[in-house]
Amino acid sequence: MFFFSSTLCMGRFLFFVTGFIFLSLVSGSSFSEFIYPNFTASHIQFIDHSGAFLSSRNGTFKAAIFNPGAQQTKFYLCVIHVVSNNIIWSANRDTPISSSGKMNLTPEGIIISDQNGSLRWSTSTLKSSVNALLLTEMGNLVLLDQFNGSLWESFHYPTDTIAIGQHLLAGVSLSSALSDYDLSTGNYSLTVGASDAVLQWQGQTYWKLSMDTKAYVNSNYMVEYMSINRTGLYLFGKNGSAVVMQVTLSPSNFRIAKLDASGQFTVISFSSKDSLLEFVGPNDGCRIPFICGKVGLCTDDTISGSPTCSCPSGFRVASQNASGCMPSDGSQSLPVACNSTKTVSQLSSSVFAYLRLDYGMDYFTTDFSDPIKYGVGLSVCQDFCSADCSCLGIFYRNSSGSCYVLENVLGSIISTETGDDDLLGYIKVVVGPKQTNLNPNNSLSYQGQKLPLSALVLLPFTGFVLLAALGFLWWRRSRVNKAIDWKSGHTNSLSSEDLDTFYIPGLPQSGSSGVHSSSSSSSGLVYFPLFALEMHEQGRYLELADPRLEGRVTSEEVEKLVRVALCCVHEEPVLRPNIVSVVGILEGGIPLGHPRVESLNFLRFYGRRFTEASMIEEDNEQTDFRPKIIGMAAHLKAKIVLRLKISKSLVCSPVKLDSIFLDLKLVKNTFLKNERTVSRKIVEMVLAIALERVMSKWEILSSYMSKIYWGHGIYGIESASAFYFRKHPSLLSLGESAMLAGIVPAPELRSPLRDCSRGKTFQARVLKRMVEVGFIDVETALLIVKESLHLHVVGLKNADRLLYLLSFSSEGIRGFNELNQAGTKSSMKDIWDWEQESKIREACEDMERWAINKVSKGSPSKISSLK
Secondary structure, three states: OHHHHHHHHHHHHHHHHHHHHHHHHHOOOOEEOEEOOOEEEEOOOOHHHOOEEEEOOOOOEEEEEEOHHHOOOOEEEEEEEOOOOEEEEEOOOOOOEOOOOEEEEEOOEEEEEOOOOOEEEEOOOOOOOOOEEEEOOOOOEEEEOOOOOEEEEHHHOOOOEEEOOOOEEOOOEEEEEOOOOOOOEEEEEEEEOOOOEEEEEOOEEEEEHHHOOOEEEOOOOOEEEEEEEOOEEEEEEOOOOEEEEEEEOOOOOOEEEEEOOOOOEEEEEEEOOEEEEEEEEOOOHHHOOOOOOEOOEEEEOOOOOOEEEEOOOOEEEOOOOOOEEEEOOOOEEOOOOOOOOOHHHHHHHOEEEEEEOOOOEEOHHHHOOOOOEOOOOHHHHHHHHHHOOOEEEEEEEOOOOEEEEEEOOOOOEEEOOOOOOOEEEEEEEEEOOOOOOEOOOOOEOOOOOOOOHHHHHHHHHHHHHHHHHHHHHHHHHHHHHHHHHHHHHOOHHHOHHHHHOOOOOOOOOOOOOOOOOOOOOOOOOOOHHHHHHHHHHHOOHHHHOOHHHOOOOOHHHHHHHHHHHHHHOOOOHHHOOOHHHHHHHHHOOOOOOOOOHHHOOHHHHHHHHHHHHHHHHHHOOOOOOOHHHHHHHHHHHHHHHOOOOOOHHHHOOOOOOOHHHHHHHHHHHHHOOOOOOHHHHHHHHHHHHHHHHHOOHHHHHHHHHOOOEOOOOOEOHHHHHHHHHOOOHHHOOHHHHHHHHHOOOOHHHHOOOOOHHHHHHHHHHHHHHHHHHOOOOHHHHHHHHHOOEEEEEEOOOOOOOOHHHOOOOOOOEEEEEEOOEOOEOOOOOOOOOHHHHHHHHHHHHHHHHHHHHHHHHHOHHHHHHHO
16 A cells, blocks of 8 residues: 555656656747747747747847737737837738747748748848847847848838838838738838838828828938937938938837838837827828728718718628628629739620719829829710720819829728819729629530530631631732732822822922912911911811811820820920830820920921921922922921021031031930930931931031030020020120030030139130131130120029029129029129139130240241230
């Protein structure tokens, strides 16, 4: 009996020891600040610490294998703020593991795998082996090398939160979680741009930080990163030394900025166990795009202050599987956008209708996107939406005819208090019974007797053979017809009579009848680009169409072509669309823009001169026009011959411009853009050759000078003359013309407004060249250099507004700055600058030495007259 009792006690003791050892192995103790390679952690192993295996030095943060909301299916490697229990970073947010999944720290980095060993997440490839993993007091998880250098940091890969000490770089985004319990990437994002922080839903903007009344813009530097600190939220630029935008908040030792699952960007501060919501954007809950689901109507409750959801008239609450609303009529359904597999068949076979929303309703994108069309009717707006599979609805503004498109995804509708009767919303719906001919296996179910297998095989094959035979016969017939036409009528097809039947209204025709006018109210030729501009302004587009097309084209089709053409002849090259954009506009993929009339006013000047020139040529019976290049020749001649005359000194600039170089530069500046492609070079050469056939060298040079850049946002000799000297080019003195010619190669670098001594320096170079080619003599050149150069700078609207840098000496250059703003004028005071003054005198002395040397070689007796 004693032996049995001793044995029982010994068994209980061994069981207790074994259980203690097992629990010690299963439930590990948490580490402080550092852990080292070959470390493994799982939620079960550290279950006594809620999965936490590492804490920061003072216990402010912890790293854990954590299950948000105490659910038991999704576990994440997280960094958690201990006091508030807020997750500030998660590693495997889109690839959760089970409670038995493991986190391994290896020399290669962090590896997260599921219980079966399959890889779920890992750090990127590192430049050296890992020596330790550190959790800092700011909540940053850092992999260290053997020299304690950083190999990888969690702060560089933000999820939905940033903490004090963390930078959210420009171009990097915070992405919301799906819910508080599911950390997977949601549909909302916060992106730091070059000038603002922007909230987006499905790629569509719905809020900007600059919109908030608490945000202040301090500078115009480019934003480099966003951060929060003890005093507020900031956007920094200029290498972190300049505040671009700030939201000042009450001082706090710890706060976080988070994009929550609902789509609101919040800043929360913590003290002890209390939290304070300091900032919310947007503060109007109805401005959150999906707050009430698809087509749900959001209304602000003035009593509770929180939004309430309902359905617009004509809609009912959707089924339990979908949030939001759906059409009340069972025969109508909401369409699916282009990114769906149903789109192609749906667009080609479906009939669309539009359910009108009540007055006083709005949509979040109307404040952040431009209308797709301007000045159109409601039917045109709806037709555009019906033809575009990505369009799911429209908003139409009656007063301006503006058409806003709801694309790709539908969000919630906003009920506004203003009751705007000008803006009407329409939701696109598919009309027709739902498909019921699909069996559970998604295959067609046949009623009645099934066809034999042989028939199912032979019928498609027979149809294919018949189609191939018909196609071959059509091809043979078309080839025979072409051969007959070539033999019998090819020569006659190029007769002058046939050519006369094809013409562009307003341009001259070939033939014995001379030139014609498309307008009965005027004689001579009509400049067609000007005629098109006038018809565009009057909205009379059909008058531009060929009379033989009457009834076959619509005003909208002609309008599209005219607007595209006018955009392509903008005087400023930067305003002209490239060929890719033109093709996209004509095909309907890119919105049609409006030509800028202020950039087309030159057509009125050219048009008048062109008509005068054509009447003179008609009187002199000069009717030899070449049909192949008549359109381009007439346009170029009108545009170039009638430009203002430039001074001879421009021809004598030290820059030696080859004639073919001028042709190529003029063609590029007038018709082409700056793309460095082989195709552009070929087109440039062809147009340059054609240009030389219809224009003289002087005309080419004159037009080139009227197109080139003269610095400070100024293009063309006329604008440059007005900008620098407040004169017409014909009134420029020889010294002023020489100064302008001297800055042509590098107008920004050589501008006298950047350095007042440069005007004299490069003026002297041009005058030397003019002496060498025989335009002026040495005495005249020296006299001009010694004269003062008066600049009367006018602040044109295209100038770059750097005129405050003017600093002219009393003997060299005197500048006046007249910026006509708010009716005020200001004159710059003369400031003596010994360095610039010395440069001016040095230029004059150098010119004097050169003149003496020049004269001594030819006529030494004139040297005394130069001194």
